[in-house]
Amino acid sequence: MxxxxxxxxxxxxxxxxxxxxxxxxxxxxxxxxxxxxxxxxxxxxxxxxxxxxxxxxxxxxxxxxxxxxxxxxxxxxxxxxxxxxxxxxxxxxxxxxxxxxxxxxxxxxxxxxxxxxxxxxxxxxxxxxxxxxxxxxxxxxxxxxxxETSLIGRVLRIIHSSPVHALSLSDIAAKVHMNPSYLSQYFKQHTGTNFIDYIVGLRMEEARRLVASTTLRICEIAERLGYNDTAYFSNAFKKATGQTPLEYRKSGPKSCS
Structure with a gap:
């Protein structure tokens, strides 16, 4: 209706x-x-x-x-x-x-x-x-x-409607017609979170889901998320979860919400 x-x-x-x-x-x-x-x-x-x-x-x-x-x-x-x-x-x-x-x-x-x-x-x-x-x-x-009055709302909608591997500060800044450095400062000021940390957090959410619920190889997951270096991805994953991707997968079923 x-x-x-x-x-x-x-x-x-x-x-x-x-x-x-x-x-x-x-x-x-x-x-x-x-x-x-x-x-x-x-x-x-x-x-x-x-x-x-x-x-x-x-x-x-x-x-x-x-x-x-x-x-x-x-x-x-x-x-x-x-x-x-x-x-x-x-x-x-x-x-x-x-x-x-x-x-x-x-x-x-x-x-x-x-x-x-x-x-x-x-x-x-x-x-x-x-x-x-x-x-x-x-x-x-x-x-x-x-x-600009609802810049953060617009930025967030762009982020969450884009593939996680394609997210970058420069690309999003271009879409909202802003200088990347200024957008980074503005994002931190209004959210309390660094832009890069926010994007990494989203990638790690998706990484946990893929590691736990698929049989994709770790290098394939890394590539899907925009990481060209599997070792770098594994280190980032361990920093976020306390486990390597393989350890996380072996530890059994879990919620990835």
Whole structure:
């Protein structure tokens, strides 16, 4: 089911945030954007929001990551199963970055870093409206179409939609039209993680999965992940897991989620 807005109607927003004062601030920030969005319901946690969505609908959900009872991550996972599921934008603190990253895999369309400014929210909402008009409200926006206010969100979408072996700072910087050195500093500032460490972490996640669940040779896995030197790959793998790839494979079945 697709919700549509025509004429002078406004987009309906569900706000999910456990702190009342933050809800008040976000309500005012939304008004300051001057865009056709209206908060129709406020909930204090993800479970309340799910219950509301079963009987009502919204075009967009603004949801905090950290909440009691049911956090934003669990909410997004369960909301993805609802008929006529709304788009979700996360409201994230710096310390919630890794959770926000994980949520991108479940279709979160964007996220805003606290404290949220009207300009930043407006940029996210405009992108959402533009994608909706093109018929894909959940699709990632073109990097050139957005401004710097949601740079990290755009970078993360590019990273997670690209083959892990093809990820490089220079390539991603080119896609968002930025200097690689500046992007590296910006990424560290907004995520608390070095860009290279982040990419290595993703490669090691995939490496653990391939080592544990396939019969590929270690040199083949290394090549798939962009490592030309198998010994270098094995050392990186041991640093990340405490075991060599062969030791990890021999240690038996394990979760690679």
């Amino acid at each position: 697709r919700h549509t807005v025509t004429g002078n109607e406004t987009y309906k927003v569900l706000l999910v945030e456990d702190e009342r004062w933050v809800r008040l601030v976000l309500r005012e920030v939304l008004k300051e954007t001057g865009l056709p969005f209206r908060i129709v319901q406020e909930c204090g946690n993800g479970l309340e929001a799910l219950d509301w969505l079963k009987e009502n609908n919204a075009h967009l959900v603004l949801a905090d990551v950290k909440m009691p009872v049911m956090d934003g991550l669990s909410f997004v996972e369960q909301a993805s199963r609802l008929a006529g599921k709304p788009s979700v934008v996360f409201i994230s603190g710096h310390d919630d970055f890794h959770a926000a990253r994980q949520a991108l895999r479940w279709g979160v369309v964007d996220y805003l870093l606290k404290p949220v400014e009207a300009e930043e929210m407006a940029a996210v909402l405009r992108r959402w409206m533009a994608e909706r008009e093109k018929g894909g409200s959940s699709a990632a926006p073109s990097p050139a179409a957005a401004d």
